[in-house]
Amino acid sequence: MTARTRLLDPAVGRALSALSKVAKQGLGDPALAELVVIxxxxxxxxAFCLDMHLTIAxxxxxxEKQLDLLTAWEEAENVFDERERAALALTESVTVLTAGFVPDEVYERAAKHFDEVRLAHLLGLIVAINNWNRVMVSRRIAPGGYTP
Structure with a gap:
């Protein structure tokens, strides 16, 4: 085991896991949660998180159609419903932050499909998976280590 793979303190891992669990439960739709984290x-x-969450999804x-077309969700209008599309748009805006912020129209689109509590949990889930992605990519954790 290299220093990179030992990088995460167990207390940090537990905190990230707790955030992920609470956010997923509060969102109330495990299939949608998996689309968001994927x-x-x-x-x-x-790659590690993709391998894990594709299995969970x-x-x-x-x-399989949704999983196959997730990278092109905007063009696959007949595959994703409006609620899923709003969640995916918010996911991309929060994850990439290319404009330095989440555009109002993206946030308002999500707010039409999620009440305040569920929207807060959706945002929490997006933040949690981005944290996990950064930790796992930084540590260069290879896919294949997840077992349900």
């Missing part, structure tokens, strides 16, 4: 992980090039019944 999309963020795609954007962040986190299938367990929650996310269709």
């Amino acid at each position: 999309r963020a992980s795609q954007l962040n090039h986190c 299938r367990e929650y019944g996310v269709s």
Whole structure:
């Protein structure tokens, strides 16, 4: 085990896990939660998280078509419903922050589909997976280590 793979203190891991768990539970839709974390992980090039969450998504019944077309969700209008599309748009805006902020129209679009509590949990989930992606990519954790 290299210094990179030992980098994460167990207390930090527990805190990140707790945030992820609370956010997913509060969102109340495990399949949507997995679409969100997979999309963020795609954007962040986190192979470990992709491997793990693709497995979990299938367990929650996310269709192969959705998983196959997730990188092109904007063009796949007949594959993702408006609620999923709003969550994915918010995921991309929070993950990439190319404009330095989340545009009002993206936030308002999500707010139409999620009440305040669920929107807060959606944001918490996006923040949590971005943290996990950065930790795992920084540590160069290879895919294949996840077991349900």
